[in-house]
Amino acid sequence: MSEADLALIHALQIAPRVSWAEAARVLDSSPTALAARWQRLREAGMAWVTVHSGEQSRDVVAFVDLQVDPARRAAAIERICRDPRAASVEEAAGGRDLVLTVIVPDYDSLAAFTLDDLPTTPGVRAVNTHVATRVHRQGSDWRLDALDRDQQAALRDAARNAESPGPGRVPDSYWPVVQRLARDGRQSAAEIARALDRDPATVRRQVARLLATDALAFRCEVAGLRSRWPIVCTWFARVPMTELDHTVRALSTLPELRLLVSTVGQSNLMFLLWARSSGDLMRIERSVDEKLPWLQLTESVLTLRTRKRMGWVLDRHGRATGELVLPHTLQPR
Template identity: 85%
Template structure:
């Protein structure tokens, strides 16, 4: 991707629904050019806007490792990727075949998926579950490095708006609008009203309410292989509880960090990085060992392909196919 493409994606990472006029003022180009560039990136599957549950969500998050018979691998991926409980699906190396990010409303749902449904999926030989006890950093927090500090500050100011105390409750009548936003997070109320055949004023009011609460969170995603960070690696570690807060603060300073989660089990911390190269992974591991002597790295897992990310199905090159399997959190309950 061109530098202008990366700059636009960085801007939408900070302010996913910023107007093209405001984005153009910050980036120094025309709104029409930005809109055209975004449409080209979106149609090529190189960048997209996704929606997930907001900050007030009480969903249970877990990371599930699967071992799969080689002859069943393709069929297992296809079947699991279309399950709304599996928000993300990665093909991995080093003792695992698939790693799933599972998001479900409660522990009963997690048990049903991991203990009942996954073990009976054709080809699945073993299931191992790591339950998240706290998500410290997530993919929505990760940023490209294409904008200067002043541009980033201007976009953060554009994205800042007052939140209603209404919390994360979404009325049933809003779900068609939520589902349209899940397929294209930058759609405006007029476009959604036309697609749904509904009254524009009603849709405008519903969109405004959704944006003014923590019910939904928007994030701009990018095809990792087309960025400067094509290598994806996950580390499992053990940290003394007395050092956990310091460790979280220190790891959060890494620009490569995409995910940082406390987990239940022998490894009580899991973090995922996007790196520039295999050599860069070694540099990061050495840095972590030097800066955090109390952290004991127990295992690293290299992602070979990402087949689904936060509901979006991806092709073999990590590009969005345009097909979205709505996560369970965005379906009426």
């Protein structure tokens, strides 16, 4: 992707629904040029804006490692990617074949998926589950490095002025609108009304209400292999509970950090990084070892391919195919 592509994506990471006019002022471009650039990126599966539930604190999140029969690997991936309980699916190296991010409403649902359904999936030979106790940082918090500080501040101001969300929940009648926004988080109310064959004024009011609460969280995703950050690695660590808060604050300063989660088990902390190179990974590991000597790295897992990310099915190169398997968090509860 070009520098202009990366700058636009970075802008939409900060303010996913910023108007093209406002974005053009910050990026020193024109609204027409930005709209055309975004359409090209989105159609190529290089970047997309979607939503996820802002109420995920009520959900159970787990990370599930699978060992899979090589002859049935492709079929197992296909089947698991179609399951809404598996929000993300990664092909990995380092003691497991697949790593799933699982988001379900309760522990009974987690047990049914990991103890009943996954073990009976053709090709799956072993299942190991790490249950998250707290999500400290997530993918929607991660940013590219394409904009300067002034540009980032201007876009943060634009996002606050446009939305200023307060507490709220999604009314039952709003779910069709939510699901349209999940497929294209920048769709206008008029476009959604046409797609749903609904009254434009009603949809406009519903969209405005959704934007005015924290019921939804918008996020701009990027095909990692096409950005400056093509290497994905997950580290499992053991940290004394007395040092956990300090560790979380220190790791949160890493620009490469995509995910930081407290877990139950032999390792009580898991963090995922997007890095520029293998040398970058070594540099980060040395830095963490020097600054956090009490942190014991127990395992590292390299992601070879991401086949699904937060419901979006990806191709072999990490690009969005346009197919979205709606997770339970974007369905009526």
